[in-house]
Amino acid sequence: MDTGVSVVGTGQVSGTPDVLHVTFGVEQVEPDVATAVATVGERTDVVIAALRARGIEESRLATGAVNVFQDYREPGTDAGYRASHTIQVETKDLTGFGALLNAAVDAAGNSLTLHGLSFDIEDKSELLIEARRLAFEQAKAKAEHLASLAGFSLGSVTAISETYNHAPIGLQSRRASAKAFDAAINVTPGENSIEVSLQVQFAWA
Known part of the structure; x- marks a missing residue:
């Protein structure tokens, strides 16, 4: 056994x-599938x-998802069909x-829905390097x-093995109203955290 x-x-x-990153959706309920799909398109x-x-x-x-399914209603009412299409948007304009x-x-x-938004860091390479350094220093101090x-x-x-966790800041889904956003809404990005864990195996001297 290794020691x-x-x-x-x-x-x-x-x-x-x-x-x-913003994900918008377009949804529409119609009496038949063809009309629902055409309207959403x-x-x-x-x-x-x-x-x-x-x-x-x-x-x-980018297209996130396309769905068509029956919109279930109370017994005795006419059937409806719901079509939806999600649109993924990426922008460098954090104030827009x-x-x-x-x-x-x-x-x-x-017909518009807002599935959420999140802030991210496009190039995480330098942050990952620093997180690895800190993780290794902590591991070595524990081992000593x-x-x-x-x-x-x-x-x-x-031996060394790594796990990586990135926690983007995001907001949750909601349905948009045509009258709800007469004025521009400002969002604040804050900071994103990146965490690296290293499992390090040391031999005895």
């Missing part, structure tokens, strides 16, 4: 977000055109959320302490 000590060290760093195209007009590049627009929301509401009216308690001297590293 030595295995410890876990954690390093956490924070950074200022530089990307805003038309309104989705209008929303996408409105977002492009606000400066969102084609590469930062209110303008994007207003443009989408103007385009889709009460355990070695001294056991009456051993710490040797070389024999």
